[in-house]
Amino acid sequence: MNEVCPKCDGMGMRVFRRADGIQAAEVCDCVHEQRVGRLLARAAIPRRYEHCILESFELPRETHDSVRNARRTAEKFVTVYPVDTDGRGLLLTGSIGVGKTHLAVAILQALILEKGVHGLFCDYRELLKEIQNSYNPQVATTELEILRPVFDAEILVIDELGAAKPTDWVWDTVAHILNTRYNDKRTTIITTNYADQPPGGGGGTNRAMREETLGDRIGERMRSRLAEMCVVVEMSGNDFRRSVRRASFA
DSSP states (O other): OOOOOTTTTTSSEEEEEOTTSOEEEEEOHHHHHHHHHHHHHHTTOOGGGTTOOGGGOOOOTTOOHHHHHHHHHHHHHHHHTTTTTTTOEEEEEESTTSSHHHHHHHHHHHHHHHHOOOEEEEEHHHHHHHHHHTTSTTOOOOHHHHHHHHHHOSEEEEESTTOSOOOHHHHHHHHHHHHHHHHTTOEEEEEESSBSSOGGGOOGGGGGGSOOBHHHHHOHHHHHHHHHHEEEEEEOSSOHHHHTOOOOOO
8 A cells, every 4th residue: 555645645746834924835745756656657667667767877986978969969859858859869879787777767767757747758669569469360469559659759768779670661660750759849868879970071982892881770750850850869888787887796
């Protein structure tokens, strides 16, 4: 059973006496805490990332300047949302282990706690699998039922965009999600291990001789759309998990 709030005895309103001696009532803190709890539960943040907040984003002395700048950008984003962001989100790019997912989740949690937004965390590959499974006639969930929360979330985090093997179906599905949110001016925060542009800004003629880019994985048309939807934040450096969070029983 849920504990009864000792401040309001479960009524949701707290009676207090003002400085002039007159009794008054105000909404109890427990109402806000319960609402935040519901929003965090609906955000579906994986347990592995529940600890990810801006204050816990560690910056060792040898941290690359781009990672420090990314944290400052994340903090500013939370501060100015939603007035100055105007529907634009963030595209966090960089190699594995530099802290992209931590920052994305930290922004989502801060906006829920501080501004009461309705947010949702989606793993890119898992989302595609859920949509594909909905085509099975033995599954009761429809594609629209899966995508509706993705479309409607005030803040959507898409983790590891581009991680799934690119196919025409994947490209069409990504286009459907991004275009819907773009048209509704809903904020999307994206992480990806793929560079936004080829090294040196080279074109696609040497694609076979270079590393894949985000455009290769989701299509250049959608990469161009992301340039309108999100501010690109590049993060460079060593794998943070290997240097700081290596698994151990000690």
